[in-house]
Amino acid sequence: MKYSISNWIYADEPLHATFQRLQKYGYDGLELVGEPQKYGPEEVNQLCREFDLQVFSVLGWSIWPLERDLAHPDPQKRQKALNYATECVDLAVAVGASLVVVIPASAGRTSPIGQPDSEKAWKEAVAREWGYAVESVWKAATYAEQKGVLLAIEPINRYESFLVNSTAQGLRFVQEVNSPVVRLHLDTFHMNIEERDPAGAIREAGSLLVNMHVSDSQRGPVGHGHTDFAAIMKALKEIGYQGALTMEPLPPEPNALLAVRIEGYEPLRDAYAEECITRLRAYEKAVG
Amino acid sequence: MKYSISNWIYGGEPLRETFERLKRYSYDGVELMGEPRLYRVAEVRGLCREFGLQVLSIAGIYPWPTEERDLANPDPQVRERAVKYLRECVDFAVDVGAPLIIVIPSAVAKTSPVGHFESEDEWVAAAKREWNYALESVKTAAAYAEQEGILLAVEPINRYETFLINNVDQGLRFVSEVGSRAVKLHLDTFHMNIEEKDPAEAIRKAGELLVNVHIADSNRQAVGYGHTDFEAIMRVLKEIGYERALALEPLPPVPDPYIAARLKRYQHLRDLYAEECIARLRQYEKEV
Numbered sequence: 001m002k003y004s005i006s007n008w009i010y011a012d013e014p015l016h017a018t019f020q021r022l023q024k025y026g027y028d029g030l031e032l033v034g035e036p037q038k039y040g041p042e043e044v045n046q047l048c049r050e051f052d053l054q055v056f057s058v059l060g061w062s063i064w065p066l067e068r069d070l071a072h073p074d075p076q077k078r079q080k081a082l083n084y085a086t087e088c089v090d091l092a093v094a095v096g097a098s099l100v101v102v103i104p105a106s107a108g109r110t111s112p113i114g115q116p117d118s119e120k121a122w123k124e125a126v127a128r129e130w131g132y133a134v135e136s137v138w139k140a141a142t143y144a145e146q147k148g149v150l151l152a153i154e155p156i157n158r159y160e161s162f163l164v165n166s167t168a169q170g171l172r173f174v175q176e177v178n179s180p181v182v183r184l185h186l187d188t189f190h191m192n193i194e195e196r197d198p199a200g201a202i203r204e205a206g207s208l209l210v211n212m213h214v215s216d217s218q219r220g221p222v223g224h225g226h227t228d229f230a231a232i233m234k235a236l237k238e239i240g241y242q243g244a245l246t247m248e249p250l251p252p253e254p255n256a257l258l259a260v261r262i263e264g265y266e267p268l269r270d271a272y273a274e275e276c277i278t279r280l281r282a283y284e285k286a287v288g
Numbered sequence: 289m290k291y292s293i294s295n296w297i298y299g300g301e302p303l304r305e306t307f308e309r310l311k312r313y314s315y316d317g318v319e320l321m322g323e324p325r326l327y328r329v330a331e332v333r334g335l336c337r338e339f340g341l342q343v344l345s346i347a348g349i350y351p352w353p354t355e356e357r358d359l360a361n362p363d364p365q366v367r368e369r370a371v372k373y374l375r376e377c378v379d380f381a382v383d384v385g386a387p388l389i390i391v392i393p394s395a396v397a398k399t400s401p402v403g404h405f406e407s408e409d410e411w412v413a414a415a416k417r418e419w420n421y422a423l424e425s426v427k428t429a430a431a432y433a434e435q436e437g438i439l440l441a442v443e444p445i446n447r448y449e450t451f452l453i454n455n456v457d458q459g460l461r462f463v464s465e466v467g468s469r470a471v472k473l474h475l476d477t478f479h480m481n482i483e484e485k486d487p488a489e490a491i492r493k494a495g496e497l498l499v500n501v502h503i504a505d506s507n508r509q510a511v512g513y514g515h516t517d518f519e520a521i522m523r524v525l526k527e528i529g530y531e532r533a534l535a536l537e538p539l540p541p542v543p544d545p546y547i548a549a550r551l552k553r554y555q556h557l558r559d560l561y562a563e564e565c566i567a568r569l570r571q572y573e574k575e576v
Contacts, residue, residue, distance in 0.1 A: 110543065110544065111544070119547075119550065119551055119552060119553070122547065157448075158543030158544070159446075159448030159449075159543075160448075161543075162543050162544070165543055192481065192482070192506065192515075193481070193482060193506065193507065194507055195507070195515075196506075196507065196513060196514055196515060197515055198515070217481065217482065217485075218482060218483055218484070218485065224485060225485055226481075226484070226485060226486055226487070254399070254447030254448075254450075254451050254454055255399060255400065255447070255451060258408060258411060261408050262408045262412070263408070
């Protein structure tokens with residue numbers, strides 16, 4: 001298994017410090033937050049050589065209300081989101097990452113646009129936005145296919161999106177887009193809320209699963225919650241998972257975006273990076 | 289153990305239908321939504337007699353962003369209205385013979401302190417101020433509740449619904465700082481799945497301060513639809529000598545709970561969920 005950390009959890013930390021930490025604790029690589037203007041590929045590639053690490057994935061950063069919403073009913077806004085997705089694909093190519101994580105409607109948007117008030121209107125609006133998102137991802141996929149990059153659809157929990165919350169919905173979405181480069185991403189924190197059986201969800205995803213986010217049930221490091229990582233590692237082995245385990249351990253503060261910016265928690269970064277990889281490696285070993 | 293259902297999950301269903309369902313599946317009572325103006329006391333009491341059921345708790349409702357019931361609000365007038373609301377709930381509890389009211393010390397869905405903050409430190413400072421405002425409000429309400437012989441049960445809810453009290457440790461600290469014999473703790477299995485390292489252990493920590501429990505599975509559906517370890521939960525409830533109500537809150541598979549409660553297309557699930565929840569919990573109760 002390959003071990004990685006998603007660098008959005010380090011907020012504005014200079015990349016050099018992140019690479020140092022990853023190397024120190026034996027990680028294989030990282031996930032780079034999808035901010036193409038922020039990173040010079042030359043610097044990233046230089047750091048990869050210096051620390052012998054890889055960029056495994058680019059995390060599409062489509063936090064509402066940024067204009068990066070692939071499901072938005074306004075065609076101009078969808079076009080902007082599509083442009084952003086292609087920029088992420090370009091970034092992936094430039095830094096040698098094999099995939100971009102895609103959330104089909106902005107994270108943090110828990111209702112269709114217009115907040116329809118009747119049951120019927122809500123249902124119709126969700127269906128329309130689902131259709132827009134499928135179309136947007138299909139367009140992004142035609143570009144990604146040319147560039148040899150995968151798009152990994154991430155279901156996120158009900159409090160962060162109204163559109164794709166579960167593995168079953170994610171698989172249906174992937175199937176409807178129907179492109180060879182569109183696959184699935186799963187996240188242990190979100191699965192704890194949405195899946196009847198998180199390990200079962202991984203089996204359902206099977207060979208379509210190309211990237212994983214890992215944090216414990218309360219979004220802290222592995223071992224701080226009650227997620228059954230033994231069962232998860234076993235399921236990953238069963239499906240022959242070849243992707244990365246991308247850690248996202250957060251400090252104990254309810255708001256994720258704030259948690260990563262509180263200075264008082266910075267000393268936890270090393271400890272969490274170490275705990276996550278140590279514990280998961282032990283589970284990996286235990287399942288053989 | 290007593291079994292009840294919280295009637296907010298039935299949207300605007302007439303009380304008689306709810307009582308009929310509870311009776312049919314052998315519940316002991318009901319948790320009524322804390323909307324004193326919605327009910328006629330004589331009707332509630334009549335239904336209790338007719339169906340042999342009790343009102344076991346009142347679920348205080350604290351919507352946001354309306355500024356009517358936010359006990360932690362920096363504006364003293366808002367807090368005064370919120371305390372007045374709690375007093376009305378106490379009167380209502382007395383009238384319908386309910387022993388307790390659930391109190392959420394900052395409005396539900398308010399995921400940040402009131403105001404705009406330039407830095408993380410300012411945010412943290414504001415959160416601390418609101419904690420103190422909430423303490424003051426609950427103390428005032430508790431003085432009234434003590435006189436009337438009604439308990440206030442503080443409910444920790446998950447990070448996506450409040451920034452203030454998310455877990456049992458915070459809840460216990462709050463209860464201890466209020467320091468009133470009328471103020472106790474409420475726990476919820478759905479929220480605990482997100483926030484607690486070990487939900488059963490959280491119940492043990494609460495011990496004799498625990499006076500009410502909300503039950504839904506990890507995905508907020510009926511018992512058995514998720515991965516919550518109800519056997520461990522029932523065992524620890526027995527260990528701490530819990531004899532009060534398990535108030536069920538099973539919701540249909542829709543991301544937003546308030547929409548879920550109203551959706552017509554899921555109403556046929558109400559009977560099924562009510563039946564499944566009590567059957568499964570009783571089975572666990574028997575086994576432990």
